[in-house]
Amino acid sequence: MLVHTYAISDGSVHLSVVGEIDIATVEDFEEALARAIAIDGAPRVVVDFSEVTFCDSSGLAALDRCCEQASHRGLQLRLVRPQRGVRRLLELTGLLEALTRPDI
DSSP: OOOEEEOOSSOOOOEEEEESTTTTHHHHHHHHHHHHSSSSTOOOEEEEEEEEEEEOOOOOOOOHHHHHHHHHTTTTEEOOOHHHHHHHHHHHTTTHHHHOOOOO
């Protein structure tokens, strides 16, 4: 799994995740998310899942924890472009709505 992090012109932080998120890679994934959430002044963190081919329960738990951390910091954590299999898992767990709802 690879995570590329960069800033977007509106000050948001964008993470592009590539590969599988599972017990072997979840620590690196969660650390990248936590670093992005900790950046001062960013209004939101956007996580692009278009190239995530697999995500197990450890990845879902990391997303859930980081979503809560972002909320406590007053940030929006948004997941974009999940592939079909990952999207279905997010739907079944109720995380899809929480991570993809429009900005308020």
